[in-house]
Amino acid sequence: MTDVEFSRPHRLDQIGAGESDVRITADEGERAALSTRFGLKAIEKLEAVYHLRRDAQGVVARGHLSARLTQACVVTGDPLPAKIEQDFAIRFVPEPTTTGEDEVELTEDECDTVFYAGGMIDLGEAAAETMALELDPYPRSPRAAEVLREAGVKSEEEAGPTKALAGLKDLLAKK
Known part of the structure; x- marks a missing residue:
């Protein structure tokens, strides 16, 4: 696992044959660190609900991310409150080795892909990256x-x- 601001490692051996549910919430310190990382004024709330299941390629995580945050206007710097409510689908697959392992084939309607090493996936980092992808890249105030x-x-x-x-x-x- 890498050293990230919002890490929620989840062991692969905790995912059984069916679907398992996991809820994660970032605490105040984690939200402050993520605000700095993503150039936000503040993150008031960040939580995600995961529905995890194994498949032939790795682990499929479907769920919902909720965030309340404050961005800065790119022109004025004014605070702009934002709310993110986003369903997601992520496929966690083992990092490819350098020995020429077969590529993972994904169709257009497939999940986003996140690589992992070892026996754990990081649900916190996946939630942080999902939130970042939903941010307005050029927020503008009135x-x-x-x-x-x-x-x-x-x-x-x-x-x-x-x-x-x-x-x-x-x-x-x-x-």
Whole structure:
């Protein structure tokens, strides 16, 4: 297991023949560390419910992630509250060895793949990564457009290709 902010190792030998359910919740320190890692102002809540079962390739984890967090506007830095409610499907498979082991074939509708080494999977790190994938990469506050306009930044409509090519159309019409 690697040293991560929100680690919840789960032993593979605890997953029986059927499905097993696991609920994890990040504590205050873990949420603060993840906030730093992902560049967030705060994470108020992070929890996940897993339904685990073995299959021929490894372990399939289906479940639901819930998070309440605060991002910063990319323009103003204003706090922007966000809520994530996301169902997920993850397939934990053993790390490939360097001896040329066969590749794992996945179809388009298959799960996200997470590799593990040894006899444990890390449900906490999988939840943290699932949350990170759902974050808005460019969150903007209601004030963002006004602040950009005051700084002289043109909107997409003002700087769009039709404006830039309007003069070219007139030049071509004169020929």
